[in-house]
Amino acid sequence: MKNKKLVNTRSTAIYTRLSRDDGAEGESNSIANQKTLLTKYANNNELENIVYYTDDGYSGTNFNRPDFKRMVADIELGLIGTVLVKDMSRLGREYLQVGYYTETFFPNHDIRFIAVNDGVDSAEGEDDMAPFRNVINELYAKDISKKIKSSHRVRGMAGVPLSQPPYGYMKSPESYKKWIIDPEAAEIVRRIYKMALEGKGNETIARILQEDGILTPMSYWRKKGLKRAGKDTQVNPCKWEKNTIKTILANQEYVGDVINFKTYSKSFKNKRRIKTDPEHWKIFKDVHEPIIERDKWELVQETINKGKRRPSNKGYEESSLFSNLLFCADCGSKMWFNVNHPNDKIAFYMCSNYSKRRGTCEGTHYIRADSLKRVVKNELRQLGSYFINEPEIFAEIIQQKFSQNNQSKKKNLEIELNKLSKRYDQLILLFEKIYEDNLSGKIDDDWFKVMSKKYSDEKSEIITASTKIKSEITKIDEQLSNKDQFIGAVRQFLKFDDVTPDILKTLIEKIEVYHAEGSGKCRTQRIIIHYRFIGVLDIPREFHNDNIVMEPRAGVRIEYIPTKEKSA
Structure with a gap:
């Protein structure tokens, strides 16, 4: 049994919820009546430091409720010791989610959970009937949903x-x-x-x-x-x-x-x-x-x-060449493709969030499409030169980058897989229990069928989810093929010495463009290329080419500087 005084040193959360679906249950479920009942219970049982959390107008199948999320956040911060609800359905009407909070989340955070009208108090030990109540509440929500959908259909067909x-x-x-x-x-x-x-x-x-x-x-x-x-x-x-x-x-x-x-x-x-x-x-x-x-x-x-029907970007290769690859280095917004209307031979990109076009970004981050293509092409030539002259070192660095970027992702997937495995084992035990209860007469055949179907359906969902996660882990373990694909794209570029959408999308995850710096005739503009799977690659200086310098307009020279990392 939990130490009741220990949880009382933290706040008592009184959680109330009401949705339109609860209208048929009368005034007894009103927010005011829930608060009155729960406050009285808290005072009678020496539960102190009451904090109220209320979600009015939110369905029990929706766990993305503002105050419910606020309560969960406060629990994670260690501010809450007891959660008090009128009954289990106020917590929710989706039995898997309710089960997660009552069987996993609350115990893991040392929360005493009380559902007053259902006689549930986690300080008194497990409640064998809780899973049944959760199923009943979900079936209620499902039945209400069917009735609402049918009613909507009738009203909708009537105009x-x-x-x-x-x-x-x-x-x-x-x-x-x-x-x-x-x-x-x-x-x-x-x-x-x-x-x-x-x-x-x-x-x-x-x-x-x-x-x-x-x-x-x-x-x-x-x-x-x-x-x-x-x-x-x-x-x-x-x-x-x-x-x-x-x-x-x-x-x-x-x-x-x-x-x-x-x-x-x-x-x-x-x-x-x-x-x-x-x-x-x-x-x-x-x-x-x-x-x-x-x-x-x-x-x-x-x-x-x-x-x-007006094909505004038709005939401009660059509009598709860098599609979904260009981003503003300062605000993170996408770069938009534009055509200079007085001179439609000039195509360029600019920040979609530019302030003078009603955004919040201070600079246009303007870059000519032809300049960008030359800069990227120059960078890929340096990448290719590195590969040709140091193939073993190049392959080793690529492999290291792949491993670093995927290690964290794999760990998170394995944690999730472990959770699913534990829940699967719990379902086996739960099924064995209801089987024994059915044999002993504690539950009848109808309830056994309902519960066994629920557990069977959840097991199927877990198997499907586990299979998907295992497949993702396998893909990560097979990153060698991605490395080979990456190197193959480098070879393809070297073969034709040109950039195509396929090559760019195989090699590059995104390109960040800074606003041009300086004034007058000579300016500089920084660009960061993030390669797929490996991020920013530091190419040794001996394989560097001269930076691209162009005159986007008369009397103005811009030097484009590929940058390895953002300046502080």
């Missing part, structure tokens, strides 16, 4: 909007089934369409709205106190993204239509929404008051489709 109203609309206070116009936001939507019809692009529209101090949809909803899915990661609440403009301009619901079944989820345990093919959408026309006239909306769609 009732299933999604949240888009920016510009709000739910009618008289009926959640109806959308009405939100005058303030609708005016911004009309303005966006007006600018689009005037020929302004998404980036331009976004910049104008930002300059005028217009709150983004997410910031607007937050200001209104409305909960919406998604994270508001922008520091500037008025920083509009061009993709937000794109979404608004493509949304057919602004003409008064309701579009249902645009997304779906595969399982009640997996909340990730998957996009449905448009052919499976259900569209109901003229259901609510339009913000945009239908003919104007269709005209905007024609403009958008014309833009899609």
